[in-house]
Amino acid sequence: MIRRLAVAVLALTLAVLVPAAPAAAHNRLTSSVPAEGARLDAVPTEIVLEFAEALNPTYTQLIVTDAAKTRVAVSAPEVDGARARITVTGTPGDNVYTVAYRVVSKDGHPVQGSYAFTVGAGAPAAAPTTAAAAAPPATTGSAPTGPTALIAIAIAIAAVVVAGGAVAFWLSRRRRPAV
Structure with a gap:
């Protein structure tokens, strides 16, 4: 049970965080x-x-x-x-x-x-x-920083927590015998 939950949370964490990586490839x-x-x-x-x-x-x-x-x-x-x-x-x-x-x-x-x-x-x-100064400064391909990065991280963490909670709830409901 705990092993399945850990694997599910790890998979969800990767699913949420990995797609964000290409955003830095400008x-x-x-x-x-x-x-x-x-x-x-x-x-x-x-x-x-x-x-x-x-x-x-x-x-x-x-x-x-x-x-x-x-x-x-x-x-x-x-x-x-x-x-x-x-x-x-x-x-x-x-x-x-x-x-x-x-x-x-x-x-x-x-x-x-x-x-x-x-x-x-x-x-x-x-x-x-x-x-x-006549032209705007160069935009680099670096990842977002400051408030934008913090918001993105907070959203990713919240998504992982919600997904982990949903998986735990689903697993606990599966184990209960039908009444």
Whole structure:
């Protein structure tokens, strides 16, 4: 009786906690050309970002801005699997440029981030900080933290306790002789 109950509670615990693991597997930027922090002699004709998972072309956005937060003219993103490519169509000069991206993971979670590179002498020393602030911070693929994580843990524990109680009740009802 106790062994069955323990096995049932363990199985329910695994059933509740294991499916939550893939939520941490959000898409992420794995490489870029030009690379983050690169110093180039001339403005690149194209910018390529490679991600860990395949991209949905409908929900892939790439924006390039200069140190003054002015958008640089670029083509619409061309998506091929996990790679997104844009062509620089304008004629920007020496500056610090920020590439901001927003993509949607397979699980539907939006991921966004940005990085900067410099062309020529770049902009004044204060500009990189301003340019980096032009795009929202990167969203990592880490598990939720803070109140969200505590609520998820509390719900999982409550589900295990309720399921364990239901199994114990069911097992105790099975053992009683019919009246």
